Amino acid sequence: MRNSVPAxxxxxxxxxxxxxxxxxxxxxxxxxxxLPATPPPGTRDSVSKTWTKTDLVNEIAEVHGYHSYxxxxxxxxxxxxxxxxRDRYTxxxxxxxxxxxxxxxxxxxDFRISGLDIERHLRVIRAVERKYDVIxxxxxxxxxxxxxxxREACDLLQPNGTILVHDCFPTDEKIVEPRYKNGSWxxxxxxxxxxxxxxxxxxxxxxxxxxxxxxxxRQPAQSARDDxxxxxxxxxxxxxxxxxxxxxxxxxxxxxxxxxxxxxxxLLNLVTVEEFLAxxxxxxxxxx
Numbered sequence: 001m002r003n004s005v006p007a008x009x010x011x012x013x014x015x016x017x018x019x020x021x022x023x024x025x026x027x028x029x030x031x032x033x034x035l036p037a038t039p040p041p042g043t044r045d046s047v048s049k050t051w052t053k054t055d056l057v058n059e060i061a062e063v064h065g066y067h068s069y070x071x072x073x074x075x076x077x078x079x080x081x082x083x084x085x086r087d088r089y090t091x092x093x094x095x096x097x098x099x100x101x102x103x104x105x106x107x108x109x110d111f112r113i114s115g116l117d118i119e120r121h122l123r124v125i126r127a128v129e130r131k132y133d134v135i136x137x138x139x140x141x142x143x144x145x146x147x148x149x150x151r152e153a154c155d156l157l158q159p160n161g162t163i164l165v166h167d168c169f170p171t172d173e174k175i176v177e178p179r180y181k182n183g184s185w186x187x188x189x190x191x192x193x194x195x196x197x198x199x200x201x202x203x204x205x206x207x208x209x210x211x212x213x214x215x216x217x218r219q220p221a222q223s224a225r226d227d228x229x230x231x232x233x234x235x236x237x238x239x240x241x242x243x244x245x246x247x248x249x250x251x252x253x254x255x256x257x258x259x260x261x262x263x264x265x266x267l268l269n270l271v272t273v274e275e276f277l278a279x280x281x282x283x284x285x286x287x288x
Contacts, residue, residue, distance in 0.1 A: 051210040051273045053166050054080040057134055060162055061088035063280045066133035072149050074098045077138040081107050098140055131158045138166040141187025150196045162218055168193045169213025178253050191256050194267055207268035208276045242266040
């Protein structure tokens with residue numbers, strides 16, 4: 001069926017009807033992005049690679065008591081909106097750009113944009129002073145759109161909220177073309193993500209090594225910002241050298257991809273699912 005405009009709630013936004021949220025036909029990631037298999041109950045925490053971006057979205061809602069969710073995506077990204085837990089997220093909105101009028105995945109699209117310019121819909125959100133606890137940025141994977149989406153996500157985030165960013169750690173050079181290609185494509189979201197967090201020292205970030213790399217961005221309280229003991233981040237001296245090489249590479253995407261493979265732990269603050277969940281569930285100040 002076509003996406004109809006849902007009923008409007010008291011905050012001025014159309015509400016997503018959870019009854020309409022079913023798995024779209026072929027619930028896979030972008031073409032060529034295999035969906036990680038779901039392990040049996042009780043084994044999940046020990047198998048990092050099986051966690052998807054929405055597993056992380058749902059888990060942090062449980063830990064932090066989050067209730068509002070925004071997904072910024074395109075028709076060829078996101079693709080797991082049906083798996084967001086509506087029992088935890090009572091407000092779920094989706095902003096989808098590069099979205100043809102005829103596109104219909106059977107799920108609500110609250111803000112539909114046919115082109116790349118999302119400003120008009122952002123003004124609608126700002127007009128009612130809406131902020132979100134969690135924002136998933138799964139952008140059109142070119143550099144400019146990724147940087148823009150990250151910037152706008154920061155502006156729409158609650159003070160204690162979390163941004164998750166998909167496709168931050170691709171490992172196959174064939175899928176990191178800087179311009180759109182049919183089939184499997186992570187583009188240069190990894191490059192924009194690293195540039196964005198390096199340019200904003202007030203942000204705390206790490207990258208969970210699962211589902212093509214899931215970036216986590218927060219702006220913690222000043223008292224927590226200097227606490228780097230909770231996750232196994234690398235020594236500052238090693239970080240400085242890697243960052244220097246990264247900045248010198250500029251827009252040479254071949255070189256930045258190679259640097260990513262060599263210095264992933266350093267550049268991404270790369271952690272396993274187990275490490276991330278242990279810190280989250282322990283309720284340490286850094287991640288609060």
